[in-house]
Amino acid sequence: MAVSQQPIGTIEPDFQFLNEIQQRSGQSVSSCYRCLKCSAGCPMAEEMDFPPDKLMRMVQLGLKDSAIKSRAIWLCTGCVACSDRCPNGIDVAKVIDSLKQMALQEKVTMGEPRIVAFHESFLDTVKQYGRLHEVTMVALLKLKTRDLMSDVGVGIKMFFKGKFPPMPQRIKGRADVAGLFRIADSDSKPAAHGGAK
Numbered sequence: 001m002a003v004s005q006q007p008i009g010t011i012e013p014d015f016q017f018l019n020e021i022q023q024r025s026g027q028s029v030s031s032c033y034r035c036l037k038c039s040a041g042c043p044m045a046e047e048m049d050f051p052p053d054k055l056m057r058m059v060q061l062g063l064k065d066s067a068i069k070s071r072a073i074w075l076c077t078g079c080v081a082c083s084d085r086c087p088n089g090i091d092v093a094k095v096i097d098s099l100k101q102m103a104l105q106e107k108v109t110m111g112e113p114r115i116v117a118f119h120e121s122f123l124d125t126v127k128q129y130g131r132l133h134e135v136t137m138v139a140l141l142k143l144k145t146r147d148l149m150s151d152v153g154v155g156i157k158m159f160f161k162g163k164f165p166p167m168p169q170r171i172k173g174r175a176d177v178a179g180l181f182r183i184a185d186s187d188s189k190p191a192a193h194g195g196a197k
Contacts, residue, residue, distance in 0.1 A: 013062035021059050024098040031088045032056045038082035038092045048072035049111065052092050053080045059095065068103040069113035072096075111166040117144040123181075133168035134158075 022029050032053075039051035050058065050072045058067040067073070072094050082092035103110065111117045121140035125133050138155065142148050158164050171177070 014064040015062050017064040017067075018059055021095060021098050021102075023096040025091070025102065027054055027090050027092075027095050028088070029090065029095055032090055033088075034059065034088075035087060037085040037087065041081040041085045042082065043064065044075045044077055048075050052076075054097070055096065055099070056092065059099075063162065064102075065108075066129075067105065068099055069108050070099075073099045074102065074110065074112035074115040074172050091174055108133045114145055117141055120144065126177065127181050129168045130171035130174035134164050135166060136168060138164075 018029060021027075034053050034057055036053050038056070039045045039053040040050050042048075045051040048071060050067075050070050052072075055067060055072055057071070076093070076096045078093055078097075080091075080093045082096075083090070083094070085091060104116075118141055121137045121144060122132065124140055125137040128136070155164065159166075
């Protein structure tokens with residue numbers, strides 16, 4: 001029986017990856033002993049290419065490229081069931097958020113580009129108006145994904161039911177919301193690269 005030989009160096013571990021993710025997330029990923037409770041409680045685990053326990057192990061082993069290009073980090077709904085179930089008190093959801101930040105900063109090929117486009121469209125709308133405006137968000141999403149015609153029928157029905165207000169409502173505290181985005185942007189920059197915390 002022939003055994004497939006993988007060339008040496010195909011997967012190059014990044015030994016600084018664990019330290020960087022622990023610093024970004026504030027979580028002791030090295031404490032994870034893969035009891036699998038995080039994945040057992042995850043409602044999206046079956047859809048993920050790597051369930052939460054495997055993502056944690058990939059961070060421990062320095063498999064940065066595979067972790068930040070995975071579909072799993074974008075399929076995470078942020079329900080924090082994984083964090084609540086961890087016997088070592090690791091906030092697994094924060095670790096996954098840190099992987100998302102790193103993927104965006106390093107501009108890698110995303111595992112789920114449509115979900116990334118949705119996140120960006122949502123946040124761009126809130127940044128602009130201080131709150132969500134559905135029509136602007138959908139327009140941005142359609143432009144980002146270049147999927148202009150799908151769901152048009154549903155959108156028209158929602159518009160006539162008053163679910164899509166045509167004009168955005170700006171809130172009074174828009175400057176405060178913009179300040180929150182600035183803080184989030186500065187906090188997501190790792191100190192090792194000169195970003196101030």
